[in-house]
Amino acid sequence: MRRRDRHPSRASVERDLARLADGTLDPAKRERVERLVASSPELQARLRDQRRAIDAVRSVANCERAPLAVHVRRRALDAGPRRRGALFGLGAIATAGALVWTVALLTASQAGLTVAQAAALAARPATIPVSEPRNDGVTIPHLRAAGLPFPYWEDHFDWRAQGARTDRLDGRPETTVFYRRDGEAVAYTIVSGKSLPTAPGAQTITRAGTELTSYSIGGAGVVTWLRRGHTCVLSGRGVPLQALLKLAVWRGRGQIPF
Numbered sequence: 001m002r003r004r005d006r007h008p009s010r011a012s013v014e015r016d017l018a019r020l021a022d023g024t025l026d027p028a029k030r031e032r033v034e035r036l037v038a039s040s041p042e043l044q045a046r047l048r049d050q051r052r053a054i055d056a057v058r059s060v061a062n063c064e065r066a067p068l069a070v071h072v073r074r075r076a077l078d079a080g081p082r083r084r085g086a087l088f089g090l091g092a093i094a095t096a097g098a099l100v101w102t103v104a105l106l107t108a109s110q111a112g113l114t115v116a117q118a119a120a121l122a123a124r125p126a127t128i129p130v131s132e133p134r135n136d137g138v139t140i141p142h143l144r145a146a147g148l149p150f151p152y153w154e155d156h157f158d159w160r161a162q163g164a165r166t167d168r169l170d171g172r173p174e175t176t177v178f179y180r181r182d183g184e185a186v187a188y189t190i191v192s193g194k195s196l197p198t199a200p201g202a203q204t205i206t207r208a209g210t211e212l213t214s215y216s217i218g219g220a221g222v223v224t225w226l227r228r229g230h231t232c233v234l235s236g237r238g239v240p241l242q243a244l245l246k247l248a249v250w251r252g253r254g255q256i257p258f
Contacts, residue, residue, distance in 0.1 A: 017043065021051045113170040115196050115215060119222045119235045121176050122187035126163025130177065138252030140164075145175035145190035146230045151256055153179060153247065159186065186236035186244070196224065196231045208249040210258065214241060223248050227258050 016033045019025035025033060037043045130140050132152070139149035140161055153159035159179040167174045176189040198204075202213045215222040220237040223244045234244050251258060 013043070017047055021047060113172055113191070113196060115199055115222065115224055115231075115233060116217050117169060118174060118189050118191050118196065118231070118233045119187075119215075119217050119220065121165070121167055121169075121174060121189055122178075122185075122220070122235045124165055124167070124176070126165050126178050128164040128166070130161045130164055132161075138255050140177065143175070143177070145173070146192040146228070148190055148227050148230065148257065150175075150177045150188060150190070151247075151250060151252060153250070156250070156252075157181070157247065159247070184236065184239055186234060186239055186247070188247075189233040189235075190227070191231040191233065193230065195226055195229065196233075205245070207245055208251075210249050212245055212248055214245070225249075 013036075016025060016029060017037070020030065020033050020037070037047055128143075130143060132154070133139060133141050136155070138152055140152050143150055143164060150161070150164075152161065154161070159181045162178045162180050164175060164177045167176070173192045174189055176187050179186050179188065198213055199215060202215050204211060204213050206212070210225050213224045215224075217235070220235050221239060221241050221244055222233060222235040223241070224231055224233050225248055226232070232248070234248050236244060250256070
């Protein structure tokens, strides 16, 4: 019993951090959890992530005109392993992005998949390693979604691919690659199947023969476009819109299929 108290499960830590962040943690547990957080810089960072993610969930919910109820968060946190999927990426405690992902999962089945729900996957951790191409290649090797490769941006834009993940929302497979550059991060998701509907307030522009649609969702810039009928979603918090547009239309010397 003592050993279990000294080493709480990662699932219980995730639940307690999320409940501490949103104010629903049992008062009897609060002091113990706060002491645990105070003793760990990693948990302090996780708690900050939880609070940012909850704000993002509220923003997404407002964008989709769906109320964010406490019972939805509880369903997300108390869901069994089959509903949560892979909560812990690369051996680390799951971040608050799990909450964003689960809320998106619960609402997608009600109204159909939306750009906001696909963009919410940017808050999730990578679970799949990626490798660099050989011989000046322009796509990430051994990784495709709906038959489409992901771009390799490091040589041309200094955006380095850090990892990837796969999810299923509204019964549709989605693959996301995460890129970083000088402390900034972007996520590139390819959504298989029919194109996602355009949300109200979106702006459309054509660059290099490609029609791009831009949004601001939960404080993050989001750009979408079609590749062979499938929706691509590129998002980045604090990344200039022009940078996202430039990445979106890059075709790697014509070697990336659109």
